[in-house]
Amino acid sequence: MAYFEEESYTDIKFNWQTWKQIFAYLKPLKKYLFIGFFSVLMLAAVDVAYPLINRYAIDRIIGENDLSLLPRFIIMYLIYVIVLASMVFTFIRVAGHIQNQLAYTIRKKAFEKLQALPFSYYDRTPIGWIMARMTSDSRNLSDILSWGLIDLSWGFLMMIGITVAMFVINVKLALITLSVLPVLIYVSIFFRKRILKAYREIRKQNSKITGAFNEGITGAKTTKTLVLEDSNFQDFDRLTSNMRRHSIRAAVFAGLYFPTILFIASIATGLVFYYGGIDVSNTVISIGVLYVFISYVGQFFEPVMQLANILARFQQAQASAERVLSLINQEPDIKDRPEVLAQYGTMTAPKKENWEPLYGDVSFKQVGFKYHKGEQVLKTFSLDIKRGESVALVGHTGAGKSTIVNLICRFYEPTEGEILLDGRPMNDRSIGWLHDKLGYVLQSPHLFSGTIMENIRYGRLDATDEEVIASAKMVEADRFIESFEAGYKTEVGEGGSRLSVGQKQLISFARALLADPKILILDEATSSVDTQTEKSIQHAIETVMAGRTSFVIAHRLSTIVNADRILVLQHGEIIESGNHESLIAAKGHYYKLYTNQFQDLA
Numbered sequence: 001m002a003y004f005e006e007e008s009y010t011d012i013k014f015n016w017q018t019w020k021q022i023f024a025y026l027k028p029l030k031k032y033l034f035i036g037f038f039s040v041l042m043l044a045a046v047d048v049a050y051p052l053i054n055r056y057a058i059d060r061i062i063g064e065n066d067l068s069l070l071p072r073f074i075i076m077y078l079i080y081v082i083v084l085a086s087m088v089f090t091f092i093r094v095a096g097h098i099q100n101q102l103a104y105t106i107r108k109k110a111f112e113k114l115q116a117l118p119f120s121y122y123d124r125t126p127i128g129w130i131m132a133r134m135t136s137d138s139r140n141l142s143d144i145l146s147w148g149l150i151d152l153s154w155g156f157l158m159m160i161g162i163t164v165a166m167f168v169i170n171v172k173l174a175l176i177t178l179s180v181l182p183v184l185i186y187v188s189i190f191f192r193k194r195i196l197k198a199y200r201e202i203r204k205q206n207s208k209i210t211g212a213f214n215e216g217i218t219g220a221k222t223t224k225t226l227v228l229e230d231s232n233f234q235d236f237d238r239l240t241s242n243m244r245r246h247s248i249r250a251a252v253f254a255g256l257y258f259p260t261i262l263f264i265a266s267i268a269t270g271l272v273f274y275y276g277g278i279d280v281s282n283t284v285i286s287i288g289v290l291y292v293f294i295s296y297v298g299q300f301f302e303p304v305m306q307l308a309n310i311l312a313r314f315q316q317a318q319a320s321a322e323r324v325l326s327l328i329n330q331e332p333d334i335k336d337r338p339e340v341l342a343q344y345g346t347m348t349a350p351k352k353e354n355w356e357p358l359y360g361d362v363s364f365k366q367v368g369f370k371y372h373k374g375e376q377v378l379k380t381f382s383l384d385i386k387r388g389e390s391v392a393l394v395g396h397t398g399a400g401k402s403t404i405v406n407l408i409c410r411f412y413e414p415t416e417g418e419i420l421l422d423g424r425p426m427n428d429r430s431i432g433w434l435h436d437k438l439g440y441v442l443q444s445p446h447l448f449s450g451t452i453m454e455n456i457r458y459g460r461l462d463a464t465d466e467e468v469i470a471s472a473k474m475v476e477a478d479r480f481i482e483s484f485e486a487g488y489k490t491e492v493g494e495g496g497s498r499l500s501v502g503q504k505q506l507i508s509f510a511r512a513l514l515a516d517p518k519i520l521i522l523d524e525a526t527s528s529v530d531t532q533t534e535k536s537i538q539h540a541i542e543t544v545m546a547g548r549t550s551f552v553i554a555h556r557l558s559t560i561v562n563a564d565r566i567l568v569l570q571h572g573e574i575i576e577s578g579n580h581e582s583l584i585a586a587k588g589h590y591y592k593l594y595t596n597q598f599q600d601l602a
């Protein structure tokens with residue numbers, strides 16, 4: 001689990017590999033980076049030029065009382081204002097564009113990866129961690145690589161420009177001004193280190209708080225039923241007071257830092273005034289020159305403060321980059337071989353013209369399986385199912401029913417042995433091909449926010465409204481749908497929250513029917529529904545199962561009784577198999593299960 005911890009991402013050392021990959025995302029934006037750089041170059045130039053224009057006014061217009069030069073001064077000043085305004089406008093536009101594009105690229109890459117990653121990734125990755133990568137980290141990065149980069153180059157260029165200008169005008173005063181620089185750098189590093197450390201603590205606390213938030217919100221209903229509000233609040237309170245302590249520490253250091261820098265800058269100003277003043281009274285230099293140096297001192301120390309700040313932000317951004325890239329670079333542990341991809345195409349660019357049909361024979365050959373964490377669930381598991389056969393899986397909780405169907409869906413892959421489809425190893429064909437031909441109705445069916453019509457249509461995106469309605473009718477979902485005021489246009493709410501479990505199940509049956517899969521997998525809902533819905537579901541199950549290979553994790557007696565083959569599972573092994581009559585006649589495990597569990601339901 002180490003990679004969810006803040007500490008495992010570097011905060012100090014420069015990580016060239018990481019930045020190389022991030023900068024590659026900036027490549028398509030080269031043009032904008034160039035325009036941005038040009039605009040800050042111009043800005044730095046006018047920043048350096050501005051005191052020089054004023055010096056001209058002070059020495060020539062005021063000093064020599066030559067008003068005829070005034071129009072020339074006004075023109076120079078106008079040019080200064082126009083260049084300043086247009087360049088500021090340009091860099092704001094450019095930085096905004098770079099920021100948006102980069103955030104878009106990073107999120108798109110991460111999202112594509114999330115689509116490609118198999119179930120096992122989600123088993124071990126907290127959703128909150130993924131959300132943080134998609135939101136704050138990608139924002140951080142795009143922010144620093146647009147505004148941060150532009151600020152950084154502006155600051156650098158201005159410091160270089162001012163240093164050169166100072167030495168050209170007066171070496172002695174230039175040296176005096178720069179004499180405080182070492183102190184400044186030392187103080188900056190001193191404070192930065194401490195501020196960074198405090199911020200790192202804050203971030204650590206923050207991710208803990210976000211986690212607690214996440215739990216608190218997603219588990220709100222459970223909290224309320226178990227009356228855990230108070231203990232939850234106490235946990236939360238402890239976390240937030242820790243956060244508060246570290247925040248205050250950071251604020252104190254940040255608060256001390258800026259006045260200290262200002263103090264040092266004032267000393268520099270004082271020194272310039274003192275030595276410059278003496279030179280002015282001895283008419284070694286003009287008042288204009290003294291003015292230029294006073295201005296430069298102010299201008300010089302501002303970017304120094306900013307640079308320290310930006311460099312610190314780059315360090316933080318590096319941690320963000322490492323985390324985002326750990327997601328983007330995550331290798332899915334279930335993926336198609338290159339030659340399979342070449343023939344069948346990728347998820348996003350499938351080559352459907354090469355896809356052969358699936359007929360629905362399924363064989364497990366000596367399959368062994370264990371989850372990422374946990375013990376061996378299946379050992380030398382073998383099974384042969386002919387096309388069109390309906391199979392009911394029964395057994396106690398944890399027996400391995402869901403595991404078997406997860407393997408058929410290739411949500412996980414066997415750790416030993418192999419699974420054949422129509423006699424060919426499963427991984428000879430692409431995951432995209434498989435999922436196109438396979439339907440899975442989950443125990444707790446998931447709907448996407450949108451209308452009922454849209455939700456059924458996810459089964460086959462090119463289905464017409466008539467086809468959608470026809471499949472709803474076949475599973476008898478039309479009864480409750482038409483009782484809604486908006487009918488098929490009814491919004492189901494986030495995750496289908498506005499519908500009952502039975503209704504959601506019927507909609508996912510309609511969806512599966514529309515998709516017309518060759519292999520159908522059904523994790524039957526155990527939830528009790530009203531008798532009408534119960535009947536509809538029963539009817540729907542028979543309808544969707546007809547004419548295809550089907551695996552049903554069955555809790556309803558009627559489903560089990562009608563299955564061609566019943567598999568009784570225990571600890572990942574088939575302990576009995578046969579149809580209802582033969583198993584009842586055998587008076588074994590199934591008979592016991594049946595008499596204990598189903599008798600009163602029948």
Ligand SMILES: Nc1ncnc2c1ncn2[C@@H]1O[C@H](COP(=O)(O)OP(=O)(O)OP(=O)(O)O)[C@@H](O)[C@H]1O
Pocket residue numbers: 123371372373374377395396397398399400401402403404
């Ligand atoms: N994602 C997972 N990660 C680790 N172990 C898992 C995971 N899913 C299931 N297991 C373990 O694998 C074993 C088989 O679980 P499985 O979900 O297949 O049981 P099941 O028969 O479907 O049970 P139920 O009737 O409760 O749904 C159990 O011991 C379970 O703890």
Ligand SMILES: [Mg+2]
Pocket residue numbers: 401402403
């Ligand atoms: Mg299960």
